[in-house]
Amino acid sequence: FENVVSMEDLSAEDVLSFIHEAQDFKAGKQIALKRPVYAANLFFESSTRTHTSFEMAERKLGLQVVNFDPSNSSLSKGESMSDTVKTFQAIGVDLVAIRDKQNEYYKDLIADPNVHVGIANGGDGSGQHPSQSLLDMMTIYEEFGHFEGLKVAIVGDLTHSRVARSNMKVLTMLGAHVYFGGPKKWYTEEFAKYGEWMPIDDLVEEMDVMMFLRVQHERIADDENGSFSAEKYHAQYGLTAERESRMPQRSIIMHPAPVNRGVEIADELVECDKSRIFEQMHNGVFVRMAIMTSMLRNRDLIKEEY
Ligand code: CP
Structure with a gap:
C-alpha cells in the first residue's frame, strides 16, 4: 500500500x-x-x-x-x-x-x-485506528482461526471510539456478528447499523469476544465528566468478577488500552486467563x-x- x-x-x-x-x-x-x-x-x-x-x-x-x-x-x-x-x-x-x-x-x-x-x-x-484494528483482528484470528460466525461485543464509550468505528466494519466484513453494550446514550444510529445493543449481563453469557473500550474523559464534555461515577459505571456496564465467571470457556476479553482499571474491567481481571490485553499489545x-x-x-x- x-x-x-x-x-x-x-x-x-x-x-x-x-x-x-x-x-x-x-x-x-x-x-x-x-x-x-x-x-x-x-x-x-x-x-x-x-x-x-x-x-x-x-x-x-x-x-x-x-x-x-x-x-x-x-x-x-x-x-x-x-x-x-x-x-x-x-x-x-x-x-x-x-x-x-x-x-x-x-x-x-x-x-x-x-x-x-x-x-x-x-x-x-x-x-479510524487501522493498526489497532489489525492487531485486534490478528489477536482474534490467533485465538479462533476464523471470523465467520464469531460473536463479538464492543462495550463502552462507542461515540468517541475510533477503535469501535474501525472494528465494527471490519468484523462485519469478515463474517463476524457484532453486538454493542455500555451506556445507551453512546449507542447511536451509526452503531445500530452494525449490530444490536444488549445488556452486559446477557452479552457475557453469549459472546466469543468481549471487547471493552476506555471511557475517553478527554473527549467528554466537562459537565458529563463531572457527573460520571466510576463505581456506578463499573456496576452497570463493566466486567465484574461475577460477570467474568459466566463467560463461556473459550471466550476472551480484549481492550485496546489504556484501561481505566476498575471501571471498564475489574482490576484483577485485566491480566486474568481470558484476557488478551497484553497479547494485543x-x-x-x-x-x-x-x-x-x-x-x-x-x-x-x-x-x-x-
Ligand atoms: N491503544 C492505543 O491506541 O493506545 P495508545 O493511545 O497508548 O497508543
Missing part, C-alpha cells in the same frame, strides 16, 4: 494478508532494505502503545527512526501539521506514522501533490511491521524477505 490510513480502504483479503504477514514476522521473518530508510513518528496526540510500537516495528525492520517531540517542535510557533510532514520529507524521511485529534487529517496530506512520504495512520480523532508490533513493509514494498525499497 502507498499509505495505510483507514480500514475502509481494505478488503477482507487485504486484512487476512496483513494478519498472515504479521504472523510471519512474529515467527521470525526479516527483511533486508535496498538502502538506508528513515521513519518518523509524528504523534500530535498522546500515545504510549501505538507510538512505541511503531518505533519498535521500524527498528525491527532495520529502519532508522528520526525523533519528534511535538512539545519542543515548531508547532509551538504555529507551524501546521502539513508543513511539519513536508519538513520531515525534505530532510529525507521516507515513512511516517501520524496521530492527530482531527478526524481524517490524512485526506489533505494524501491529496497534496507535494507529499510523497508513506503515511501510516496511528489514529485520527474519533475516526505484543501483536501490535508485528502488525505495524506488516504495515510498514507494505509501504516499503510499494516504494520498491525491499531487497530481500527471509
